[in-house]
C-alpha cells in the first residue's frame with residue numbers, strides 16, 4: 408500500500424504530467440476545478456511511476472485497460488506480471504494498493520460530520536449494518552459511518568463491477584474495535600471467504616479500507632516521496 412500526497416508543487420506536477428497518456432491528458436483537461444485536475448494528474452503520474460517500478464518499464468510505457476465498469480488494470484506486456492492494483496483519493500491524499508496475482512480494491516475518505524447520516528446510511532447500507540450503526544452511542548456514529556462506507560466501497564472496487572452490486576446485498580463490520588470483515592455476501596456465493604477486508608490508518612482525519620482476494624497476512628504501507636525531497 409502506497410500513500411501519495413496529491414497537492415504537489417507546480418514545477419514537480421508539470422514534470423510528472425509528462426508521463427500521462429493522451430487520453431489521460433484529455434481527461435485532466437476536462438476537470439472543471441484546478442484542484443481536481445492537479446490531484447488527478449498527480450495521482451495518475453505517481454501510480455504510473457509505482458507500477459513501472461514493479462514491472463521494470465518506464466512510467467509512460469504503462470498501458471491501462473478499463474473493465475466495463477471502469478476498473479483500470481495493466482494491459483500489454485506488463486499484464487503478464489499479474490500485478491493488480493487499485494487507487495483511491497480524498498482530500499489531497501491518494502492510496503495505491505498494489506498486489507501480485509489477486510484482485511484488490513481500496514477506498515479512502517475524509518472523516519467529517521455528516522448532517523443526514525441516518526438518511527444516507529438507510530439508502531446505502533444493509534439493514535444489518537444500519538441496525539449496528541443506530542445502536543452505537545451518538546459520538547461514535549460518524550466514524551462508524553465512514554468505516555462502513557470505506558469497507559463497502561473497497562469490496563465493490565475489488566470486485567470491479569461498480570454499483571451493479573446492490574449495496575444492501577452484503578454486510579461489513581463497522582462498530583469501533585470490530586476487525587474489518589465481510590460478514591455476508593448474498594450476491595456472491597462464498598464471497599466472505601474469497602475476500603479479506605483490512606482497516607487502514609491513512610492519517611488523522613482520514614478513513615481507509617482495503618479488500619483483497621484470499622487472506623492477506625500483512626499489509627505493508629509505504630509513503631511515496633517526491634523525487635527531489
Ligand SMILES: CC(C)(COP(=O)(O)OP(=O)(O)OC[C@H]1O[C@@H](n2cnc3c(N)ncnc32)[C@H](O)[C@@H]1OP(=O)(O)O)[C@@H](O)C(=O)NCCC(=O)NCCS
Nearest residue numbers: 476477478479494495496514515531556559560564567569
Ligand atoms: C467510481 C467508484 C469506483 C469509486 O469512486 P470514488 O469513491 O468517487 O473515487 P475513488 O477515489 O475511491 O476511486 C477512483 C479510482 O478507482 C478506480 N476505479 C474506477 N472505476 C472502478 C471500478 N469500477 N472498480 C474499481 N476501481 C475503479 C480508478 O483508479 C479511479 O481513479 P481515477 O479517478 O484517478 O481514474 C465507484 O465505486 C462509485 O461510483 N462509487 C459511488 C459511491 C457510492 O455510492 N458508494 C457507496 C458506498 S456505501
